[in-house]
Amino acid sequence: IFGPFSQRNTLVVGMIMGVAVIPIIYTISEDAIRSVPNSLRSASLGVGATPWQTALRVVLPVAGSGIFSAIMIGLGRAVGETMIVLMATGNTPEMSMNIFSGFRTLAANIAVELPEAPRASTHYRVLFLCGVVLFAMTLVINTTAELVRQHFRKRNAAL
Numbered sequence: 001i002f003g004p005f006s007q008r009n010t011l012v013v014g015m016i017m018g019v020a021v022i023p024i025i026y027t028i029s030e031d032a033i034r035s036v037p038n039s040l041r042s043a044s045l046g047v048g049a050t051p052w053q054t055a056l057r058v059v060l061p062v063a064g065s066g067i068f069s070a071i072m073i074g075l076g077r078a079v080g081e082t083m084i085v086l087m088a089t090g091n092t093p094e095m096s097m098n099i100f101s102g103f104r105t106l107a108a109n110i111a112v113e114l115p116e117a118p119r120a121s122t123h124y125r126v127l128f129l130c131g132v133v134l135f136a137m138t139l140v141i142n143t144t145a146e147l148v149r150q151h152f153r154k155r156n157a158a159l
């Protein structure tokens with residue numbers, strides 16, 4: 001139903017990248033949640049809120065900017081990862097919508113092909129264009145993340 005199966009495929013890369021990124025997101029999110037002042041927790045519990053209500057309506061909104069930052073740092077790690085993707089996909093230079101086939105990311109493509117590309121050739125210039133596209137994507141994602149983080153901070157500044 002999904003076509004031919006290869007041991008090095010997109011699904012495997014997704015699982016490996018999840019394993020590589022989850023510890024980063026977890027530790028930064030944990031720091032953000034622990035940085036919520038105990039006075040806010042105590043005040044919430046003092047007015048009769050349950051521990052779940054305190055967690056959902058006080059702690060998570062205050063720690064929201066830190067949790068969002070953790071997710072964006074994890075996303076940046078996943079986007080910039082070259083070698084895990086290169087090894088787990090089998091260095092397959094093909095585009096397919098089948099999750100059981102291999103692929104190659106822009107970063108992996110630059111890492112593999114740039115040393116072999118003749119200087120000043122069209123191939124060399126296209127690889128540099130790939131680098132510019134990757135940089136632009138990263139810049140847009142990071143700028144958007146910073147704007148959203150500032151929005152979270154302004155919203156919770158009164159707390």
